[in-house]
Amino acid sequence: MTKRTDIASLGEFGLIRHLTENIVLKNDSTQKGVGDDAAVLAYTDDKAVLVTTDLLLEGVHFDLMYVPLKHLGYKAAVVNFSDIYAMNGRPKQMTVSLGVSKRFSVEDLEDLYEGLMLACDIYGVDIVGGDTSTSLTGLTISITCVGEAAKERVVYRSGAKDTDLICVSGDLGAAYMGLQLLEREKSVFKGEADFTPDFGGKEYVLERQLKPEARRDIVELLAGAGIRPTAMIDISDGLASELLHLSAESHTGCRIYEERIPIDYQTASLAGQFNMNLTTVALNGGEDYELLFTVPLALHDEVSALSGVKVIGHVTGEALGNFLVGRDGGEVELKAQGW
Amino acid sequence: MTKRTDIASLGEFGLIRHLTENIVLKNDSTQKGVGDDAAVLAYTDDKAVLVTTDLLLEGVHFDLMYVPLKHLGYKAAVVNFSDIYAMNGRPKQMTVSLGVSKRFSVEDLEDLYEGLMLACDIYGVDIVGGDTSTSLTGLTISITCVGEAAKERVVYRSGAKDTDLICVSGDLGAAYMGLQLLEREKSVFKGEADFTPDFGGKEYVLERQLKPEARRDIVELLAGAGIRPTAMIDISDGLASELLHLSAESHTGCRIYEERIPIDYQTASLAGQFNMNLTTVALNGGEDYELLFTVPLALHDEVSALSGVKVIGHVTGEALGNFLVGRDGGEVELKAQGW
Numbered sequence: 053m054t055k056r057t058d059i060a061s062l063g064e065f066g067l068i069r070h071l072t073e074n075i076v077l078k079n080d081s082t083q084k085g086v087g088d089d090a091a092v093l094a095y096t097d098d099k100a101v102l103v104t105t106d107l108l109l110e111g112v113h114f115d116l117m118y119v120p121l122k123h124l125g126y127k128a129a130v131v132n133f134s135d136i137y138a139m140n141g142r143p144k145q146m147t148v149s150l151g152v153s154k155r156f157s158v159e160d161l162e163d164l165y166e167g168l169m170l171a172c173d174i175y176g177v178d179i180v181g182g183d184t185s186t187s188l189t190g191l192t193i194s195i196t197c198v199g200e201a202a203k204e205r206v207v208y209r210s211g212a213k214d215t216d217l218i219c220v221s222g223d224l225g226a227a228y229m230g231l232q233l234l235e236r237e238k239s240v241f242k243g244e245a246d247f248t249p250d251f252g253g254k255e256y257v258l259e260r261q262l263k264p265e266a267r268r269d270i271v272e273l274l275a276g277a278g279i280r281p282t283a284m285i286d287i288s289d290g291l292a293s294e295l296l297h298l299s300a301e302s303h304t305g306c307r308i309y310e311e312r313i314p315i316d317y318q319t320a321s322l323a324g325q326f327n328m329n330l331t332t333v334a335l336n337g338g339e340d341y342e343l344l345f346t347v348p349l350a351l352h353d354e355v356s357a358l359s360g361v362k363v364i365g366h367v368t369g370e371a372l373g374n375f376l377v378g379r380d381g382g383e384v385e386l387k388a389q390g391w
Numbered sequence: 392m393t394k395r396t397d398i399a400s401l402g403e404f405g406l407i408r409h410l411t412e413n414i415v416l417k418n419d420s421t422q423k424g425v426g427d428d429a430a431v432l433a434y435t436d437d438k439a440v441l442v443t444t445d446l447l448l449e450g451v452h453f454d455l456m457y458v459p460l461k462h463l464g465y466k467a468a469v470v471n472f473s474d475i476y477a478m479n480g481r482p483k484q485m486t487v488s489l490g491v492s493k494r495f496s497v498e499d500l501e502d503l504y505e506g507l508m509l510a511c512d513i514y515g516v517d518i519v520g521g522d523t524s525t526s527l528t529g530l531t532i533s534i535t536c537v538g539e540a541a542k543e544r545v546v547y548r549s550g551a552k553d554t555d556l557i558c559v560s561g562d563l564g565a566a567y568m569g570l571q572l573l574e575r576e577k578s579v580f581k582g583e584a585d586f587t588p589d590f591g592g593k594e595y596v597l598e599r600q601l602k603p604e605a606r607r608d609i610v611e612l613l614a615g616a617g618i619r620p621t622a623m624i625d626i627s628d629g630l631a632s633e634l635l636h637l638s639a640e641s642h643t644g645c646r647i648y649e650e651r652i653p654i655d656y657q658t659a660s661l662a663g664q665f666n667m668n669l670t671t672v673a674l675n676g677g678e679d680y681e682l683l684f685t686v687p688l689a690l691h692d693e694v695s696a697l698s699g700v701k702v703i704g705h706v707t708g709e710a711l712g713n714f715l716v717g718r719d720g721g722e723v724e725l726k727a728q729g730w
Contacts, residue, residue, distance in 0.1 A: 057497035064523060067497065071504045072521050079483050081539065082517040091519035093484060095539060096435035103442075105520055105535050107488035111527045144418050145432055149446035149533060158396035158406065165410045178421040179414050180430035181444055184407050188450045194488060194533035196444050200420065200434060 087301070088209050089138040089286060090199065100206050102199040104135035110190035118234045121160055123262045125167025128193050131288065133175050134266035134341045136199035138286035140207040140274075143199040143266075146172065147181030151192035164193075175268060205280060207345070212283035212302035216346040216367040219281075221270045221360055223314040224291055225330070228337025229322040230254075230261025256318045264341045271343075273358050281345035290336040293388035294344050296374055302346075305372040306386075308365030311379050335376070335386070426640065427548050428477040428625060429538065439545050441538040443474035449529035457573045460499055462601045464506025467532050470627065472514050473605035473680045475538035477625035479546040481610075482538040485511065486520030490531035503532075514607060544619060546684070551622035551641035555685040555706040558620075560609045560699055562653040563630055564669070567676025568661040569593075569600025595657045603680045610682075612697050620684035629675040632727035633683050635713055641685075644711040645725075647704030650718050674715070674725070 062070055072086045083100060084092035090104035108114060108128055116124070129146065136143040148168060152161065161184070172179055177197070237249040251258055267286075274281065283302055285294045291313070299306055313334050323330040346367055347355050356363060365377075374386040401409055411425045422439060423431035429443035447453060447467055455463070468485060475482040487507060491500065500523070511518055516536070576588040590597055606625075613620065622641055624633045630652070638645055652673045662669040685706055686694050695702060704716075713725040 055498055059491060059493070059495060059497055059500070059523075062497060067500070068521055068523050070497065071500055071523070072518065075508070075518050077517045077519075078511075078515055079517050081483055082519055085484075085517055085519040086521050091484065091486065093440075093519070093537060095438055095440055099434055101432075101434050101440055101537075103484070103486060103520060103535070103537060105486045105488055105522075105533065107490055107522070107524060107531065107533050109490050109524065109526050109531065112490070112525050144420055145424075145430060145442070147430065147442060147444045147535065149444055151446055151448050151451070151531070152398060154398070156398060158398055158401060158409065159394055161398070161406070161410055169414070172417075176417055178416045178418050178424055179411065180416075180421055180424040180432070181442060182407055182411050182425050183444075183446070184403060184410070185446060185448065186451050187448050189528050192446065192448065192490070192531055194444065194446045196442070196486065196535040198432060198440075198442060198537075 084208065089135040090141070092139065092206055094203065098203055100141070100201050100203045102136050102139050102141045102201060103196065104132055105194070105196040106132050108193040110192070116191070117238055119262060121163040122167040125164040126171045126263055128195055129168050129171035129177070130264055130266050131341060132195050132197035133171070133177065134286045134288070136197055137266050137268055137271045138284050138343060139199070139201060140205050140271060140281065140284060141199040141201035143175055143177045143197050145178050145180045145198040147196045148179060149182065149194040150184040151187035152184055153187045153190055156191065175266065207281050207284040209283055209285050209298050209301040212298055212304050212346040212367045214304060214367055214369050215349045216282050217349055217352060217355060217363050218306060218308060218344070218346055218365040218367060219355055219361050219363050220291070220314065220342055220344050221267050222340070222342040223316045223319065224287065224340050224342065225323070225334035225337040226257045226260035226316050226319045227264060227339035228333055229319050230257035231339070232326055233257060233322065234261065254318060254322065256316060257322060261339065264339065266341055267343045270360060277354055277358060279347055279351055279354060281347055284343060284345035287340040287342045287344050288338060290338040290388070291344065292335040292386045295386055296388050298344065299374050303370050305368040305370050306365055306374050307368055307377055309377045312362060312364040314362045423547065428474040429480070431478065431545055433542065437542055439480070439540050439542045441475050441478050441480045441540060442535065443471055444533070444535040445471050447532040449531070455530070456577055458601060460502040461506035464503040465510045465602055467534055468507050468510035468516070469603055469605045470680060471534050471536035472510070472516065473625045473627070475536055476605050476607055476610045477623050477682060478538070478540060479544050479610060479620065479623060480538040480540035482514055482516045482536050484517050484519045484537040486535045487518060488521070488533040489523040490526035491523055492526045492529055495530065514605065546620050546623040548622055548624050548637050548640040551637055551643050551685040551706045553643060553706055553708050554688045555621050556688055556691060556694060556702050557645060557647060557683070557685055557704040557706060558694055558700050558702050559630070559653065559681055559683050560606050561679070561681040562655045562658065563626065563679050563681065564662070564673035564676040565596045565599035565655050565658045566603060566678035567672055568658050569596035570678070571665055572596060572661065573600065593657060593661065595655060596661060600678065603678065605680060606682045609699060616693055616697060618686055618690055618693060620686055623682060623684040626679040626681045626683050627677060629677040629727070630683065631674040631725045634725055635727050637683065638713050642709045644707040644709050645704055645713050646707055646716055648716045651701060651703040653701045
């Protein structure tokens with residue numbers, strides 16, 4: 053009998069590691085392959101070309117019941133830009149492939165493209181390739197983004213060093229609470245014809261979910277302050293998961309402090325309403341698209357002075373593991389839960 | 392009422408033209424955007440970075456009933472390489488995103504990756520990015536390929552000139568007849584438990600459908616002979632469709648000669664069995680992944696001497712339109728039918 057191993061048994065990251073672990077790189081121009089936010093290609097002596105790609109499937113990555121197509125286009129573009137910024141680069145070009153079922157009209161796709169193009173205008177990116185094909189079910193969006201960086205400015209996940217400071221931009225957990233809110237209203241909505249959800253006072257978490265931004269400003273702020281992070285990653289799957297990636301790639305451990313995790317008051321208030329543990333929301337919520345990075349301890353004052361950046365902990369030796377230090381001083385091991 | 396235009400009313404090429412026609416390029420490094428086999432990026436003074444992407448959906452672009460996953464992986468990679476060769480470039484890196492439903496096992500994906508990696512080994516390409524996610528239905532494969540070319544060697548669809556010779560590599564229509572054969576055996580197979588299809592003497596057309604190759608050899612042959620085509624495109628949607636793209640982008644017309652279209656005897660024999668017009672099969676079959684290119688008339692002797700290349704006609708002024716000259720001397724206007 054043919055052996056048949058369930059995909060779920062490996063998990064998403066385990067599966068891709070399993071499939072790609074035997075890859076032997078052949079080309080001089082391939083500086084970094086699988087395993088970071090973007091691939092790094094060296095086509096010139098001084099500049100690196102960065103490539104990242106994302107596949108979004110209806111019903112898995114988005115729900116058109118509450119996501120307008122224009123917002124979806126905007127977000128689909130921005131999450132790719134975020135991966136380029138996470139390499140300390142600038143996004144420059146993008147290709148878009150769509151699989152579209154008969155359910156969608158030309159006007160629907162115009163809305164989607166309006167969002168894609170708005171994001172491209174704001175972030176200075178060119179759409180350089182696009183194709184559409186028929187799909188049997190729903191909408192599939194595949195985006196590849198190409199960016200650039202001076203070679204010596206590229207920041208990998210693997211550069212964190214013992215005693216480095218761990219920093220995070222913005223605040224965490226809001227996009228996840230926005231999703232919870234939308235899911236709740238969707239289930240209330242079912243069957244009611246003229247239902248108008250009340251989103252008053254919750255605009256911030258909704259915007260974080262529906263129209264996230266990539267942190268170009270933070271990358272520019274760091275450059276302006278002359279700070280090159282030792283390691284960086286964007287927070288798409290939740291702070292805990294990204295910290296574990298960073299530690300694994302850098303062969304380090306970490307201590308982060310619960311009281312230092314930045315959280316907006318709308319996120320806190322909604323977590324209360326939903327009876328959710330706020331720290332869990334901030335650690336595992338995902339889709340924040342904030343930047344998580346490390347800097348040498350000596351830069352403590354410089355990095356603390358940056359607006360929108362918070363020091364949340366420090367890098368340790370690998371043997372010390374990855375822990376959250378609670379408000380009571382107790383330590384809890386970080387696990388990548390996702391949702 | 393909201394206007395709702397059926398996607399089918401624009402057609403695949405019309406739709407993508409409609410969606411992308413308002414794109415204004417912003418970056419100096421964007422040399423060529425939407426509208427050729429690959430985008431051309433200028434990150435250095437002497438080299439061009441080429442980017443092409445392809446989205447393959449189960450049930451639309453492939454049928455796992457008769458396509459083994461290893462072959463599918465091989466083909467998915469090769470069709471992207473073909474787009475890079477069509478720019479007169481060399482493929483160097485590739486990213487792979489998969490959407491996978493529960494129907495698939497880890498071993499299935501290993502088979503798929505085996506095919507992808509085999510193609511990469513043969514063509515000297517590195518897999519530099521990969522991710523997998525859950526899909527609700529079937530298998531989705533999104534591949535982006537990055538290649539390079541010396542800037543002055545890049546060949547666009549738009550460079551054909553009046554009196555240029557039109558050349559094609561290999562032979563046409565075989566992949567399409569291979570598909571017909573597989574579709575027929577599939578319908579015979581339905582309901583029969585121990586059915587073994589007889590593919591004897593039809594290996595060539597099956598291989599053309601299941602395991603196509605990209606024409607690296609032709610690109611190298613041309614380089615070796617010091618010939619830089621004036622325009623080039625790969626034949627994925629059928630000779631007629633690609634000729635019309637080339638003429639439209641070059642603002643030219645063409646005359647090709649029915650008796651000069653290269654066709655393998657297995658293709659001819661099967662077209663007879665299936666009661667199909669052989670010229671129609673060769674013009675509109677698709678998935679040949681041969682190269683269609685133009686060279687100045689003065690290179691007639693040089694290009695005719697190349698093995699595996701055939702001169703099938705010549706470029707004319709735009710006003711003269713695009714025509715097939717039949718064996719009887721009659722002219723038929725070329726239309727992109729597809730299947």
